[in-house]
Amino acid sequence: MQILKFSDPGFDGAFRRIEQRAEDIPEGIEQTVKQIIADIRQRGDAALFELTARFDRLQLDAGSVEVSEAEIEAACAAVEPQAYADLKLAAERIAVYHRKQKQETWLSTDEDDLLVGQLVRPLDRVGIYVPGGKAAYPSSVLMNAVPAKVAGVGEVIMTVPMPDGVANPHVLTAARIAGVDRIFRVGGAQAVAALAYGTESVPRVDKITGPGNIYVATAKKLVFGQVDIDMIAGPSEILVINDGSGEAAHIAADLLSQAEHDELASAVLVTTCREMAAAVAAEVDRQLSELTREAIARSSIDNYGAIIVARDLDEAAAFSNRIAPEHLELAVADPFGLLPRIRHAGAIFMGHNTPEAAGDYLAGPNHTLPTGGTARFFSPLSLDDYVKKSSIVSFSRAGLERLGGAIERIATLEGLEAHAKSVSKRLEKKS
Amino acid sequence: MQILKFSDPGFDGAFRRIEQRAEDIPEGIEQTVKQIIADIRQRGDAALFELTARFDRLQLDAGSVEVSEAEIEAACAAVEPQAYADLKLAAERIAVYHRKQKQETWLSTDEDDLLVGQLVRPLDRVGIYVPGGKAAYPSSVLMNAVPAKVAGVGEVIMTVPMPDGVANPHVLTAARIAGVDRIFRVGGAQAVAALAYGTESVPRVDKITGPGNIYVATAKKLVFGQVDIDMIAGPSEILVINDGSGEAAHIAADLLSQAEHDELASAVLVTTCREMAAAVAAEVDRQLSELTREAIARSSIDNYGAIIVARDLDEAAAFSNRIAPEHLELAVADPFGLLPRIRHAGAIFMGHNTPEAAGDYLAGPNHTLPTGGTARFFSPLSLDDYVKKSSIVSFSRAGLERLGGAIERIATLEGLEAHAKSVSKRLEKKS
Structure with missing residues (x-):
């Protein structure tokens, strides 16, 4: 793993490569997605079924596009009791956290001769996109559906592709635990278009949230305005700030937990301690070879990983504020002492007992976070995403x-x- | 003004015309705007000054692109004391309202062995786009800049084009009253691009808010992700619900206050009283001829105005929920009795003493509201637009x-x- 200093002559250039690793949407993809959206708008279910047959090798009709109650129950029964209990624990903890984000309707009586106020109400219907295949994460279902239900959304519709007809029982179980109302076995840009405009089978929603590949992200961007969407997520990243305290093995493990996501993930350590820099580099190397996802993690570490030796924590904090990381670990002896100096970050993990993975599953806060420096202006997915407001004026x-x-x-x-x-x-x- | 009933055979078709009056962005405009953005990114100030010379017939350089302190003071001095006092009153009332929207940072100590929380912090730097020429509204400056300052945004940058070098003193005065930090005399897509990417003269911001023409709206949509933006506003609209109470002349005046904005504005009355429908239609006709903006208002009323006779208030409320109006007046005897049945609206004006115009200037709530049915999922511009959040996890x-x-x-x-x-x-x- 490369070890750098801020004063290195090539530092800014080397870092710009990491910052700019998210690609612009290729023109070809945008055109393809535009055609898919137009097709769904025009032909509804017929287009949806054709596209699903083509991309997912799955023949659907109006009777089979929706996942049946019996299927969901079978999935829940097939899941090990321990996994069921773990997902339920995660759902409950996510619900407790998001309930604290609740904003109430208010009316001001400050003046005798007029009232002003703000109504806060849940959205009528929300669509949750869940990726299929290898990236089918039950935690994603929980992180999107639980806040929607806590907000009081009238109906939560989920779409999840099932390539070759294969369903992921953990995903269906998470949907049941979270209280998802209806599930459709479609995916890709065609699922996003179906949610945005409605088809004979899939009801039109007011907002679409949830992660997806470049086709899904492009479709979400294109239907924005017709419906609301959550943020457009780029590749994931972690920044760890360290002051020499703690264990190199733990920091290395946290960097690798980010790197294993995909080749574009970025894992960076800034430490004030030269010895820690060397120890973490050695640990990363050692632990890499233990991983089943070694190839992905190694590529990510080689291309978008770095260890930077900083003069002091001020320099480290300034760097963090410059890049506004999605995940920020304050792996220091006094994390709350450092916190006020951090201006931008999606989620902040405090101290040596808080691996970023805790936030991915069940600490409570949402794991959908602003990436690529957008924490300067975007916020984590939250209850606010599932409500809308109206002003009241009464003279x-x-x-x-x-x-x-x-x-x-x-x-x-x-x-x-x-x-x-x-x-x-x-x-x-x-x- | 056309008088319809929901049961009319052509009702849905007639209404779809009103709902779909917002145009898609023409492909040509998108290409032009893409080129302008690319040019600003590549050549910075040089491109900004060239484009300003071309579109605004105004020669700028690094010394003159920013509005000077002396100019702002001269504008404030040139404005009548009564106008100054009125704008100051509006700014204060807007500040009071938006302060009530403030969300606080919190940390939960519900559990003995871990902390979770949410930091709420202002954005570092915000750009406010203010249109020039005839649509240069000081109220727009206040509605964008005051919430930004109340939120604690570090630096508020305003851009306002000055075609042929002509400044609007009320706009500069409103900027001073609101506490805008710097003002640049540029506009159009080039101003949006300069704010999003920065040039030698114009600093890069984190978010751009404020209204603009189709070029500005397209530019905002294209830079979304690089910076945050507020909503993409379509043509404006009002829906008035009436139960036969009140004065036809007042309702007609409110419909016309919407219609005078532009030819695409829509003004619709739904009343349960056939006599009121006829009386308002007659009043609209009569009052139209009194207006200096008669031509615009008449075109809007003719094309996108309607009076609908409803069976009862339930039917009226159901219609309102279907179209999710930007502005909704409950011109009824018991507006608070009707309020719970209203699910979607940008701003709701209660009873016969609350003309929509009150909300445009100084009731307190923001006048930037979701249009074209997007009140189903978008909210009024608010303090939330000028802050971002970070999650905290500490095990x-x-x-x-x-x-x-x-x-x-x-x-x-x-x-x-x-x-x-x-x-x-x-x-x-x-x-």
């Missing part, structure tokens, strides 16, 4: 008399005469 | 011992061995 006659003059005058200076008249016509009445 | 050794087994097992069933090892390596230590 009494006295309130309109008190403030009407200013409303009329501002409207007039903006050249919006009819705005002004909507007030003056009311006020002239009594005179 | 003690005891916490990791209690929950580590479940973390390892879920990671294992997802095939993520390195995730499991990041826990097991920590736990094996003590044994």
Whole structure:
């Protein structure tokens, strides 16, 4: 694993390569996805079934596109009791955390002659995209469906592709535990389009959340506005800040837990301790060879991994703020002492007993986090994603008399005469 | 103004025309905007100044692109004291409302052996786009800049085009009142690109908010992801629900205050009272001829206006929920009695003393609202738009011992061995 210093002449260039590893959507993919969306809008189920036959080698019709109650029950029964209990524990912990994010409807009575307020209400219907195949993660189901249900969303619709008809029982079990209302065995851009526009079988939703490949991400970006979407996630990353305390083996394990995701994942350690830098590099090398996903992790570490020796924690924090990491571990003796200096990060893991993997499953916070520096302005997926707000304004006659003059005058200076008249016509009445 | 009933055979078709009046972005515009963005990214200020010379007939250089302190002061001095006071009153009222939206950082100590929490922090730097020319609205400046400052955004950058070098003193005054930090006299897609990527003169921001024409909206959509943006606004609309109470002249005035915005604006009344329908239609006709913006308002009313006679308020509320209006007036005798039946709306104006115009300027809530049915899932611009969140997870050794087994097992069933090892390596230590 390469060991760098911020003062190295080539540092900025080397780092820009890591920062810019997310690719722009190739023009060809965008065109393909546009055609799929247009096809679903035009032909509905017929297009959905054809595309599923082509991409997933699965023949569907209106009777089989939805996963049946019996199938879900069979999946739950097939899962080991321990796995069922673990997923249930995770769901409960995720629910407890997200309940704390709840915003309440409020109405202000600060003034005697008018009321203002804000209604907070759940979305009517949400679609959750769950990838199929090797990346079928029950934890993803929980992290999307549990907050939706906690928010009170009326109906949670899940889509999950089943290539060659093969279902993942853990995914179906997680959906049942989370309270997903309906499940459709479709995926790809065609599933996103079906959720956004509706087909004869798949109901139209108000928002689509959940991870997916480049086709899914492109489709989500293209249907944005027709429905809401969660953030567009790029490749995943971790930054570990270390002050020389703790165990090299633990830090190396955390870097590798990120690197095993995929070849584009990035794992970076910034430490103030030269010896720790060397020890972690050696540990990463040693532990790599123990992994079943060694090839993926090695590629990620070789291309997008780095160990940086910093002068002090200030320099480390400044670097972290510059890259605004998705996952940030403060693997230091006094993590809460360092916290105020951290301005941007998706999730922050405090101290040596908090591996990032804890946050992936059941600490409680969402594992859907802003990537690629977007933690500067995006937030973790949260309860807020599954509600919408409406403003309330209620003037009494006295309130309109008190403030009407200013409303009329501002409207007039903006050249919006009819705005002004909507007030003056009311006020002239009594005179 | 056309008077319809929900039971009319052509109703759905007629209404679909209104709902679908927002146009897709023409391919040509998207290509033009893509080129402008690429040009700004590549050549920075040089491209920005060339494009400004071409589109705004204004020669700029690094010394003149930013509006000077002296200019802003001169604008404030040139504005009438009453206008200054009105804008200040509006700014204060907007600030009071948005302060109530503040979400606090929290940390949960519910469990003895771990902490979870959520940091809420302002964005570092925000860009506010303000249109120039005839649609230069000081209220827009306030509705974007005041919430940003209330949120604690580090630096608020405003761009406003000044075609032929002409500045709008009310816009500059509103910027001063709201506390905008820097103002650049550029506009169009080139201003959006400059804010998103930065140039030698214009600093790169984290989020861009504010209204603009189709080029600005397209540019915002294209830079989304590089920075955050607020919603993509379509043409504006109002729905008034009436039960026969109130004055036809007031309802007509409110419909016209929407219609005067632009030809694509839509103003619709649903009333349970046939006589009110006829009276409002007559009033709209009469008041139209009094307006300086008559041509615009008449086109909007003719093309996208309608009066619908409903059987009862249930039918009216159901229709409102179907279209999810940007502005909804409950012009009824008991608006709070009707409120619970309203599921989707950007802003709700309660009763006969609350014209929509009150919300445009100084009631307090934001006037940037979701349009075109997107109130089903989008919310008014709010303090939330100017902050971002980070999750916090902090396990003690005891916490990791209690929950580590479940973390390892879920990671294992997802095939993520390195995730499991990041826990097991920590736990094996003590044994």
